[in-house]
Structures are given as structure tokens and as C-alpha cells.
Amino acid sequence: MGLNETPSADRVHIGFFGKRNAGKSSIVNKITGQELSVVSDVKGTTTDPVYKAMELLPMGPVMIIDTPGIDDEGSLGELRVKKTRQVLNKTDVAVIIIDAVAGKAVSDEELIKLFEEKTIPYLTVYNKADLLIEEKKPQSENEIYVSAVTGKNIEALKEKIAVLAPTEDNKLRIVGDIIHPSDFVVLVVPIDKAAPKGRLILPQQQTIRDILESDATAIVVKEYELKETLENLGKKPSLVITDSQVFAKVSADTKRDIPLTSFSILFARYKGLLKEAVKGVAALENLEEGDTILICEGCTHHRQCDDIGTVKLPRWIKNYTGKEFQFAFTSGGQFPEDLSPYKLVVHCGGCMLTEREVKYRQKCSVDQKVPITNYGILIAYMQGILKRSLEIFPAILEELNEEDKAI
Known part of the structure; x- marks a missing residue:
């Protein structure tokens, strides 16, 4: 991940599911405007989930996931289907692609049941609408007929995905909701062998960004610099955040009236696990x-x-x-x-x-x-x-x- 990129975990994950040859990869390529997935008339061309981080209007930063066919066969096919089901655990919006000519299959119905069990917002997309002898109409707001060949209703499909995508309105901040503008926040960041050369690890980057977005001041120190920094700061920090590995030392060096927590605890709350x-x-x-x-x-x-x-x-x-x-x-x-x-x-x-x-x-x-x-x-x-x-x-x-x- 580059320093200017939205982290993968903070992107809306949009998964495309369905039977082999329903046109999942063709739809993905049409929506993204890129040759993201290999397209072929041969069943089972997509053998592993394909992930692509990108900016997709009108949603912004997203992670597009093209999955193998849910009806794949054989021992390898079973492994591919298992990987496809695992993708559901990280999917924010599911898009099931169905061959409009063939209609819904049992495997499609099973997928939809899984979406509902996991409370994943989903769209039912009937592809190959250009091959229909007679035009069909959607039976609900979450259905749409499209054509990856002609581009019919592709823009409308993107709009429907955007409506289902989660927004930032109800999302917790990492630390921004417990600090105030002009606050001082001290971050204790050990630099050891496990630290990536030349950069901070992702939770540290994201926390600093959240502090700055709150118009507060982030002060970053190593664990053996903390005590002197707090003595020389001239102002009591509103919070000290430490790497868990040096919790004991940081606690000993931080007065009891200074709030103290760790990056890991902040992220437990941020991810809903606390x-x-x-x-x-x-x-x-x-x-x-x-x-x-x-x-x-x-x-x-x-x-x-x-x-x-x-x-x-x-x-x-x-x-x-x-x-x-x-x-x-x-x-x-x-x-x-x-x-x-x-x-x-x-x-x-x-x-x-x-x-x-x-x-x-x-x-x-x-x-x-x-x-x-x-x-x-x-x-x-x-x-x-x-x-x-x-x-x-x-x-x-x-x-x-x-x-x-x-x-």
C-alpha cells in the first residue's frame, strides 16, 4: 500500500458471484472500464478470486472481487467454491450474475440464501439481456437486466451498487471521537526488526491521519524517549497511545492522570470487536x-x-x-x-x-x-x-x- 492510498480494509468490498459463464468477469470489466479479469467462453476461466483496489464513481475507493463459478466441479472445483464462499465474509455488497437466457439455477438460489443469512446487501443482475427474444422487467428494486456486450444498463447497475454500499456516516473513528481540536496525542512507536524499513505500520499511519483530521497534534516518540518527552512537553497530553509490546514500560513512564491505551485496543473498537x-x-x-x-x-x-x-x-x-x-x-x-x-x-x-x-x-x-x-x-x-x-x-x-x- 502506498502512503497516499486508502487501506484495503477501509474500502467498500464489492463481490461478484454466480455460475461459470454467467458473465461475471465481463460485467466486472465493463463496470471498471478495465480488463481486470480474463474473459473466455471456456467454463471456469476464473480459478481464484481476483482482487482489484480502485476508485469507482460514484462510490470512491473500492475493492472489486471477481470470484470463480459457484457451480465449479471436481476436487479443484470444490476448493475454488470454498474460496468463493470465504470471500462472502469480507463482502460489503454482493452482486450475483445470472444468465438471463438460462434463468436462476439452484446454485443461484443457494447463494442468495447465503447473502441473506449473512445480512449482506445484494443485487441480482441478469446478464446477456441482449440475447433475450422478449425484454423482461425486474421484479424488484434489487434486480436489473444488463448486457456486458452492448453496455446496456451498466451505468444503472453502478448506481444501484452505490446505493447499497455502506457510507462513512455511522462508522467509528479510530481516535477522532475521543479527542478535541488542539489536543496533544503522544504515540509510542518502537522501531525494531519487525518494523518495515522506511515506514510506519498501517495502524500507526491511520491513527496519525485520524488525529490530524481532528485538528489535534500527533507527537511520535520511541518508548525510551517517552518519559523525557512528557516532562518537556509543557502541556498534559489528552492521550498516550502505545504499541502493545511496550505497554508495561509506557504505563510505568506515564502518570496515572494521563489516559493511556494501545493501537490494538483502538482497532478492536474500530473493527467492532472490543x-x-x-x-x-x-x-x-x-x-x-x-x-x-x-x-x-x-x-x-x-x-x-x-x-x-x-x-x-x-x-x-x-x-x-x-x-x-x-x-x-x-x-x-x-x-x-x-x-x-x-x-x-x-x-x-x-x-x-x-x-x-x-x-x-x-x-x-x-x-x-x-x-x-x-x-x-x-x-x-x-x-x-x-x-x-x-x-x-x-x-x-x-x-x-x-x-x-x-x-
Whole structure:
């Protein structure tokens, strides 16, 4: 991601679904005005989901996803269909493409049922309208007849997608709603081997941008510069935000009357995971020797020798509990459908995942009664500073029951 690009996770994800040869790729190419997907008369030309980040009027920054046919066959076909279904977990608007001549198939009806179960806004698009002997009319506002060959109703289709796309109106800010213009916000950013050379990681970039958009001042320091910076600042900062890995040191160097939290906790709220993650962290006390903990990383970065997810967290959990556990790890878009082997799920901040995908993972955990928490909340809990790091969210503390507040 370039510094001037909208992060993938903050783009509206528009998924195109349907049977093989219904014209999904042709429609995608027509809507985007680009040869984004390979088009062929041969069934199954699209073998993996194709992702394209772009600006699409009238919506703005979007992620277009062209998927393999939902009716693909054979052992490879089953894997492709599985990938197509996984795309649903991150889709904000679903577009099902149906061959207007052939009409709806059973697989199309099953897809629509999935959209409804997952509460995904969707459009039913009948392609190849130019081949119809007799013109047909849509049966509802969410249906439209188009032609990828002639371009018929393609602009109208884009307008319909835009109506269904989520807007920024009800979206939480990362930090902008809890600070004010002219506030000072200090960000503690360790520079270690895991930090990308020459740049800040995505949550840090996004948080700084949100602070600046709030007309506040962002002051960025390394962990061993914090104490001196606070002494020389001349003004009490409204908030200190730290990388979770140095939570203990930052807490020790920050006076109790200065609000303190972490990037990971801010992103738990931003992605809709905060309340469930706070409730889930207490499960750490009930784990038994040999239990399996699933640690989920939303990105696929190269693992360093002291990686937080695969090395530091398991070590800290062992030191805190005094017990030996089994650990399983996932990264990127991987997330197991069956969570029964796990006694706790520990998720990253989710900066590379859409809000919908994070909430899907949360729902999987809740439905299967497997506690879920996140990196920052777990670390703050183990270091005895969780309550302090949540005081900037009084509504969350108020919602939690007395047992949860005890943590």
C-alpha cells in the first residue's frame, strides 16, 4: 500500500458471484472500464478470486472481487467454491450474475440464501439481456437486466451498487471521537526488526491521519524517549497511545492522570470487536495444561525471529499462567470454520481486515462458545493495566457486568 492510498480494509468490498459463464468477469470489466479479469467462453476461466483496489464513481475507493463459478466441479472445483464462499465474509455488497437466457439455477438460489443469512446487501443482475427474444422487467428494486456486450444498463447497475454500499456516516473513528481540536496525542512507536524499513505500520499511519483530521497534534516518540518527552512537553497530553509490546514500560513512564491505551485496543473498537474481546480475555484464567490457543494474524508479513504473534505472545502467556499450552496460528484470510479444538482465540488488531470480516470471526467464536480476545487487550490484562487502558471508553466499561469489570 502506498502512503497516499486508502487501506484495503477501509474500502467498500464489492463481490461478484454466480455460475461459470454467467458473465461475471465481463460485467466486472465493463463496470471498471478495465480488463481486470480474463474473459473466455471456456467454463471456469476464473480459478481464484481476483482482487482489484480502485476508485469507482460514484462510490470512491473500492475493492472489486471477481470470484470463480459457484457451480465449479471436481476436487479443484470444490476448493475454488470454498474460496468463493470465504470471500462472502469480507463482502460489503454482493452482486450475483445470472444468465438471463438460462434463468436462476439452484446454485443461484443457494447463494442468495447465503447473502441473506449473512445480512449482506445484494443485487441480482441478469446478464446477456441482449440475447433475450422478449425484454423482461425486474421484479424488484434489487434486480436489473444488463448486457456486458452492448453496455446496456451498466451505468444503472453502478448506481444501484452505490446505493447499497455502506457510507462513512455511522462508522467509528479510530481516535477522532475521543479527542478535541488542539489536543496533544503522544504515540509510542518502537522501531525494531519487525518494523518495515522506511515506514510506519498501517495502524500507526491511520491513527496519525485520524488525529490530524481532528485538528489535534500527533507527537511520535520511541518508548525510551517517552518519559523525557512528557516532562518537556509543557502541556498534559489528552492521550498516550502505545504499541502493545511496550505497554508495561509506557504505563510505568506515564502518570496515572494521563489516559493511556494501545493501537490494538483502538482497532478492536474500530473493527467492532472490543466488548467481546474484553469479556473473552478472562478465559485465560480458566485454561488447563495442554489446552490449545488459536492466534490469528490478519496480515501475511514475513515472520521475524521474535515475532509478536508466534513467539512473544506464547511466551508471555506461558509466563503469566505458569502452564504449557498448544498453539495454533493462522494468517491473512485463513480462519477455521470449526473452532472446537481451541479454548481461546487471540486475534490481532485486524488493520488489514474489513470490519465485516472481523465481526464474522467474532460471530464464529461466540456461536461456538469459544472466547475471543485481541493482542492489546490480552497484553494489558496480563500486565494488570487493562482497566486503565479502557477508561477512555466509559460506555464500554458501563456496559460490562460486575464480573467483567473485575478484570
